[in-house]
Amino acid sequence: MASLPWSSGSSGSGRRARLVDVTLALLTAVAIGAGPAAMGAPLSWNGTFDLGAALGALLLVRRRHPLLVLVLSAAVLIGWQSTGLFEGGWIWPLTAALFTAALGHPGRAAGIGALVLLYGLSPQGLGGPETLARGGVELLWLALVLAAANAWRQYGRWRAEHHARLVQLEQTRLAEQRLRISREVHDVVAHTLAVVGVHLNVAVEALDDSPEEARAALRTAIAARTQAMSELKAFVGELREAPQQGLESVADLVEQARAAGLEVRHDLEGDSGAVPAAQALTAYRVVQEAVVNTLRHSDAGRLTIRVRVRSRELEVTVTDDGRPGTFSEGHGLTGMRERVTVLGGTLRVGAGAETGTEAGTDTGFVVQAVLPLTAA
Incomplete structure (x- = not known):
């Protein structure tokens, strides 16, 4: 039936x-x-x-x-x-x-x-003209009933399709929320584990010969852990609102990278206050992931973070002098690319010579994101 x-x-x-x-x-x-x-x-x-x-x-x-x-x-x-x-x-x-x-x-x-x-x-x-007149009225009524049923049937189909579209949109929204949550948690946890791991290694190596250096490394690891906990607490408490990190928070990443033993140069050009919150957060996460990759996967000694705010776009370039090795995208770089793409931007990652950036070096690893400041 x-x-x-x-x-x-x-x-x-x-x-x-x-x-x-x-x-x-x-x-x-x-x-x-x-x-x-x-x-x-x-x-x-x-x-x-x-x-x-x-x-x-x-x-x-x-x-x-x-x-x-x-x-x-x-x-x-x-x-x-x-x-x-x-x-x-x-x-x-x-x-x-x-x-x-x-x-x-x-x-x-x-x-x-x-x-x-x-x-x-x-x-x-009946017979004669009366039959034709009465038959015409009956036929018209039959046509009206069938037309009304057809209209109601079409409305039912439209309603079902509309409901299906709404369900699909809701599922898509939930999937995007889950993806955003996973990106945020990954960015915070991965960065924290990288920083804490570096300082724990320093503490272990310096524990016998230089206790003060070991204590300093442990204090830095504790501070990184405390900051990560506060970020996660704020994020979990306000899942419907974007975290508040922006371009001004890049300075914290610079300090953490320096504390891990890297020589860091940080250049900011333009008015960072004119950058919308979404672009500022994405730029922060790009820098954060690039710093994590430098601490984890290279033996770099120097790190350059350059942020340029232009009238129509925001450009973020992170370069190190380590060995880029064989490039493969993990969850961090994939999440970074998704963030940039959602805002209509472009992302380049790889060896310095491969990216074609102004940093232009044959060695080291380069991450460059360009984000439009107008509506994507």
């Missing part, structure tokens, strides 16, 4: 559907029972009201068996008409049954309605 556009499996909708069916059955019984009387015909408890009760009762199961209800309703109507108990029309008493059946089976419903109309207009019934 074809599903109807307004059918539903929930208990609340089921109760509403039963209420609608009962109401429709009562209205049909009253309309058929009292309809002829409104046109001047005498009331007949053994004719019109019996027919109205029978057709109304059939409507109580119209949702489960729409075609069967239409066929039985047509048979009952033909029986009443053939015996002379009802002469109020051939199509309009079947309106509710026709409409319901046409929602799932438009062709069959139209065929059944046409057969009923042809039988009613056969030579056994």
Whole structure:
């Protein structure tokens, strides 16, 4: 059985559907029972009201068996008409049954309605001009019922497609949120572990020969851990708002890189206050990931961080003098690329000679991100 556009499996909708069916059955019984009387015909408890009760009762199961209800309703109507108990029309008493059946089976419903109309207009019934006039009205009513059912069916399809689109959009939004959360957590945790790991190694190596240096390294590792905890706490507490790191927070990364033993040069050109929050956060994360990669994967001694704020774009370039080795994108660089792409920017990563940056060196690793400051 074809599903109807307004059918539903929930208990609340089921109760509403039963209420609608009962109401429709009562209205049909009253309309058929009292309809002829409104046109001047005498009331007949053994004719019109019996027919109205029978057709109304059939409507109580119209949702489960729409075609069967239409066929039985047509048979009952033909029986009443053939015996002379009802002469109020051939199509309009079947309106509710026709409409319901046409929602799932438009062709069959139209065929059944046409057969009923042809039988009613056969030579056994009316003849001459009266037949044509009455047949035209009945045919018009049949067309209107079928057209209304088609319009409702199209509305049901549109509603279902609209709901599916909304569900898909919601799923996409949730997936983007999960991706953003994973990027934020990765950036914070990876950076912290890299910094803490470097200082723990320093502390282990200096513990016997230089206790003060070991203590300083441990204090730096504790400070990095404390900062990471505060960042994670702020992020978890405000998942719907972007973290507050921006270009001014790059200075903290510079200090951490210097504390890890790197010689760092930090250049900032332009008005950093004019950079939107989204671009500023992305630039910060690019620098953070580049610093993590330098601490983890190279033996660099120098690190250059250059931030240029122009009228239409923000350019961030991070260069070290270590060995770039074989390049492969992990979660960090993938997340970095996703961040930049979302804002309509471009990202280049690799050896200095491969990126074509102004830093232009044959050795070392270069990360360069260009972010538009206008709407992406």
